Amino acid sequence: MTGQPTDRYLRAKYIAMSALEVDASGRDAAIARECGDDEALAREVRWMVAAIECSHTATLPLLPGDTVDLSGLDAQAAAPLRYRLVRRVGEGGMGVVYLAERVDAGYAQQVALKVLGAAAVRSPMLLERFARERQLLARLEHPGIARLLDGGLFSDGQPFLAMEYVEGERIDEWCDRRGLDLRARIALFLKVCAAVEYAHRNLVIHRDLKPANILVDAQGQPKLLDFGIARLIDAEATEATLTEAGQRALTLAYASPEQIEQQPLTTAVDVYGLGMVLYQLVAGRRPWQHITTPHQLSHAIVAGEIVPPSRSARQADANGDAALRCTVPADIDAIALKALRRRAGERYATVGALAADLRNWLEQRPVQARRGRRLYRLRRFLQRNRWPLTAAAALVLSVLAGLATSLYSLHQARVQQRLAEQRQRQLERMVQFQQSMYDSVDIGAMGHAVVAATQRQVEAALAPAAKGAPAAGGALDDAFANVQATDIARSAFDTYVVTHTLDSLDRAFPDAPQLATDLRQSLARVLLGIGSYAHAADELREVVAARGRERGDSRDLLSARVDLARALEAQGQTNEAAGLYAGTARQAEALASTDELRIAAEAGSARMLVAQGHQQQALTEQQALYAELKPKLPAADHGLMQLRRDLVDTLVQMGRRREARAELEPLLALDTRVLGAENPETLRAKLTLAKLLRSQGEFERAQDMATQVAAVRARRLGAEHPDTLDARYEAAINAVKLTNDEAGLAKLRATLQHIVDMRRVSYGADNPQTISAMTGVVALVAKQGDIAPTDRAAQRYYAQATTLEHTVLDSHLRQLGPDHPHTLLARGSLASLLDKAGQYKQALVQAEQTLAGQRRTLAPDDPIMLGTTNMIGDIRSDMGDWPGARDAYRQVLEVRAKRFGDTAPHTIESASRLYYALAELHDASAAAAVRRRYLDPVIAMDPKTLNAAMRSVRDEAIRMLKP
Incomplete structure (x- = not known):
């Protein structure tokens, strides 16, 4: 041979x-x-x-503790050393690796014993390569490389290597099992780079870098293994034949193009191998993992067309097999793709250069793989120095800096290779325009406006004082404490910065209308963020019209339509918003199901169905959309979390409170963990939970939660921001439930009336947002009638409440129709007020019309219908129709006890009233049965341990038992 x-x-x-x-x-x-x-x-x-x-x-698998080797005895080396085999830990085309114990005069050490297989022993090339591995390993002493401990021949002439035994996991599996984030994976990978760089300094090329050859031990130290096909960088030309064989002894899935083509190899082959390992660590899969045949895989490697890791990670995530569920940034894409360039000369010159670029990314410095982009380098500088810059920036500059980032991101998304130079010039114009806007802001006028607004608020606070009398120091302090600084700043910012910039757009970009439209949309989003919904809607209508005239990216048009729908939704213009959402959702069907624009349009369309009263249809669509997206997106995805919040809102509207709460509480915890406690979406979820708690009678917790949300929103958005008013309204409604004195209710009435007035100014008198706030005033006035000291005073309050409720009902009939849930709720409320006012026949008519509408639109056992049936029992009771009252109460009690339990507040309410009706009918045995099952256990409870709702139903039960 x-x-x-x-x-x-x-x-x-x-x-x-x-x-x-x-x-x-x-x-x-x-x-x-x-x-x-x-x-x-x-x-x-x-x-x-x-x-x-x-x-x-040929060698049977060994169990731990076995001492059998290839000959059936202990492995005996030619030198006076003995190795006892424990178990087989790996194998390859050249040999088998065992966990073995070295026994030498009482000295024991665990090693990885590598021996040639039966076929390899007969091959001079493989024997030579085995010997070369020993030679190369002897040169290397590094904490990241498994050390050579011994080598030679066994007594039967079989060659062996004894290496440091690394008890660890493959680097990719180790990262996945511990759920490492991207930064931690890069830090671990840099240790591997250090080991490979050390080998190169010692003139050794590994040539077979892959996750299986990199094990991570218990201390988190990666170890480089298997130098079986490595070679010296300065190998002699006479070794060409061995090199050819070595090039074929490779792992095809991780081979470089020059290995496939059998070209001379340099350190660039290890740079490529490290690029492959980096790609798999960040994307969760290899390039070309979908290719299964060697022939096709070889062609793909030589062609060198690699999908960026970010796109590969999204594809793997969509299939449910991605271990790292996060966004791969563009910098890491660029670094991995540079390491995997088709031509060796286009890769990183050294492993050290690759490691340096990764450290640049960790330190938020510009990476060399994206060298030459000035704005990119500027962004990296801002990221590294965010806190000093933030500390030095004022409110206006902070917002405008965010606006610049948004505009840059929008611009970058639109860049195409053939328009790169043109778009670069456009971006420079945008920056110059922004600078000119900063310079031209009238700071003096802005300051005078702030002072004038402050003066007006202080004068209004001091108005009750005697005219002409000097204001006391304490009164002035109170007046200044009530100044709404955030509202004043928002108004000034809208007028003197945003509006000023918008007025200059068309003059600044007469030859670049598309660029002006981009800027207008970004500024409209700023208006949405500060609560100027009407102004935002006006600007977005212009954007939509301009996008429709352009022959550009249709995605931009979809984005503008979604933004406009959000602005209309925030103003309560339900029908127009519904049409926009639905039309955009149809146009977005060409996009991927996980595309954020498509999700926003489809979710918005379902939300509008709820607002229009089609709750069951909305719930069906939301559940189907959530079921489709949940396996494809991470739990913390913005669109998926928004959809979950919408689902909860729909369940609350439908009265399915248990389901809503079971879904909402973990969602609120996720919002808090992912977004932060004061993020707007977290606050929205918290306010929804407050509404849910109120519907379940937990008024104290609901009020506390709503008050917390109102305080944060007032501090961040201003006291008069629509979102702040929503939270203040919820806190006030709960306070109404908990307040039982005239002075407290009078103060709350002023608060609720102020909210109604603010919504009337913002949305109009007939807008659903304004009318919904009026329902709170109705509830408060009715409560004033309940605690009035005289019947005459009570009737006066009930008459006021009835008049207000007629206004609410008439508006809902005009705007929403007779069977809309809000209309039916208003009609039911009117029936209750008429009952309290003693107008029993009219009350019964309204209640039965409410129940008929609910039967047309709700499920037969819907909790909302139970409330209406219970109210019919109350009206018949007040009319003296005890058989009718008994039947109504009995029907409700049976369902409530089954669904909510015997001691739930609503159950006890129905049981108390049924007991009273049975007593009036002299049905003593039935009344006693109700008392034993429902009333006595609640009366026996300690009132100090009960919340307001339970104390109320307990008190009512006690009243019903009195003769």
């Missing part, structure tokens, strides 16, 4: 090694495909496969 391989041998060896990577059931087909009509070559390949498998299976 000469030791010189023929081309035919190398071809057969390559096909055999590739076939071993294929499952046994498809191996014959793979061999036939590669060999074609050459039957002799096919027979040689099958012989090689059988020989390799024979060498792999």
